[in-house]
Amino acid sequence: xxxxxxxxxxxxxxxxxxxxxxxxxxxxxxxxxxxxxxxxxxxxxxxxxxxxxxxxxxxxxxxxxxxxxxxxxxxxxxxxxxxxxxxxxxxxxxxxxxxxxxxxxxxxx
Numbered sequence: 106x107x108x109x110x111x112x113x114x115x116x117x118x119x120x121x122x123x124x125x126x127x128x129x130x131x132x133x134x135x136x137x138x139x140x141x142x143x144x145x146x147x148x149x150x151x152x153x154x155x156x157x158x159x160x161x162x163x164x165x166x167x168x169x170x171x172x173x174x175x176x177x178x179x180x181x182x183x184x185x186x187x188x189x190x191x192x193x194x195x196x197x198x199x200x201x202x203x204x205x206x207x208x209x210x211x212x213x214x
Contacts, residue, residue: 128173137180141171141180162203166203167192170195
């Protein structure tokens with residue numbers, strides 16, 4: 106039953122149009138996209154390790170939004186605190202899109 110549920114969730118996430126679009130700037134290398142996703146996922150998992158599937162979907166959305174709104178050069182230019190604020194804004198927007206609630210302190214007690 107667990108494998109079946111995992112397959113169903115994967116199919117739903119892969120076919121959900123809200124996770125991103127095909128309108129990307131096209132300036133990101135595969136390695137950069139992979140690094141952006143891994144950084145996002147490691148950060149989210151350190152805050153809420155109980156939802157790896159949802160965290161992966163959230164990072165998919167953040168990376169897709171990054172690719173839609175910025176070029177690779179802009180991401181490099183705005184690195185640091187400026188880009189971190191933009192990632193936080195994108196993550197909050199993606200949480201609304203994906204209807205993921207943020208964990209509270211009570212969730213870790």
